[in-house]
Amino acid sequence: MSQLPQDFLSVLNARSQDIFRRIVERYLDTGAPVGSRDLSRMLQGGLSPASVRNVMADLEDLGLIAAPHTSAGRAPTQEGLRFFVDAMLEVGAVNESERSQIAQSIQGQKGQVEDVLTEASQLLSGLSHGAGVVIATKADMVLRHLEFVRLDSTRAMAILVGQDGQVENRIMETPPGLTASALTQAGNFIAHHVVGRTLAEARKVLAAQRAEQRAELDELTQKLVDAGIATLSQSSPSSAPTVIVRGRANLLNDTMASDELLRMRQLFDELESKDGLLELLGDADKAQGVRIFIGSENKLFSLSGSSVILSPYKDANDKVVGVLGVIGPTRLNYARIVPVVDYTAHVITAMMARKH
Known part of the structure; x- marks a missing residue:
């Protein structure tokens, strides 16, 4: 796309601005190009078609207007419309x-x-x-319920239930030697801090709480809480x-x-x-x-x-x-x-x- 000067209005004199505006407004109204003879009749100053053609030639050289197909008339280019919208458009109010x-x-x-x-x-x-x-x-899911279900010795499923009834299941890796009590403890710890919060809020709260309560969690539970935070960070399948x-x-x-x-x-x-x-x-x-x-x-x-x-x-x-x-x-x-x-x-x- 050709670059129009930032101070393009100063490049166009009043006559050129008037003719350009009329070409654009006719195009926006009818979708049709306009010729020099029609423009001459539309202008107040009695400008001849030849004089109008000269101005149109200048506007065309600047890339503001062009002849679509084989038409004798001219219509605004994409660059011309962009300039009109940015510099000359008079936006009204909603009635x-x-x-x-x-x-x-x-x-x-x-x-x-x-x-x-x-x-x-x-x-x-x-x-x-x-x-x-x-x-x-x-919308980010607001959690109503969260629990972990063991699948095998290395994996568990996190079941997330939203306040709107939406349910998501996410598979997570579990640390070796995980006991049933550690899984329950981690699930209770996470659920206590995430229920009633969005996933984004839950991740922040869990990370802060885990750091504060590190001494209260045994090593396996800490690892599982870390895995839970990572699971909550996964993109939702419905996030499109x-x-x-x-x-x-x-x-x-x-x-x-x-x-x-x-x-x-x-x-x-x-x-x-x-x-x-x-x-x-x-x-x-x-x-x-x-x-x-x-x-x-x-x-x-x-x-x-x-x-x-x-x-x-x-x-x-x-x-x-x-x-x-x-x-x-x-x-x-x-x-x-x-x-x-x-x-x-x-x-x-x-x-x-x-x-x-």
Whole structure:
């Protein structure tokens, strides 16, 4: 991608900015390129088509616009759209009707968190006429019960039961010569400190307690407690992100070329297979507010040539636990959708705090 100057606005005079803005806004509105004659009629100053063509040639040399296929008109390039979004986009506010619709739809959900997120995805799809997407991290299991069961002379099974009823079994190596009483003692020690805590909290507490109570634990039990801490540190088999996509049909229609349909379907397949999602969530954890990816700027969405508007949402501890947003063509109505996505993320964050 070509690098546009940081102070690009200072490179374009008022006339060039006006013409560029009109080309982009026409493209975002209709998806069609615009020619110099149409632009001349749209401009207030009575600029001739020849003069407009000169400005368009300069914009094309800068990589901001290009002629799609054999069209005589010009449309913004990916770089041009990026510059427009970063430097010239005037983002409006969410109108009162949409604010009310978003708040009522999400706050009206009385079920599990996933029901709330599904409603948010459906809502964003309807408001944007694109696909609504939510990518959520799996909540860390809060332990209700833990016990060890001996399998043979060198292995035991740790049975973890969450407060939500989720059960996980993890195989762990046991030290040679382990007695039944040592297994019971280690199990009781660990269970006493982990019940009611998340796995992450349990690991920290156990490590601290083991150091403090080293004298009270015999050598075999210490080794087993160490093995238990290692077992709790294993990735959960259900730790892959949850992906909720609604409104796919908005992006798949009979007028698309076959290669466009194929690329869009591949995007949905990649979303379902979770490829690249943890990296996207990691990016969201570092980001502040709404992020916009245009075309090839994010490898997950680059193949489909889509634009994606995403905003992180947080839990009661102010930790980013997911992202939500809209997938659509590059000519999305950014000015309208950006604040809608941002407001929806704030409503979800507020609801997550209440559900805690």
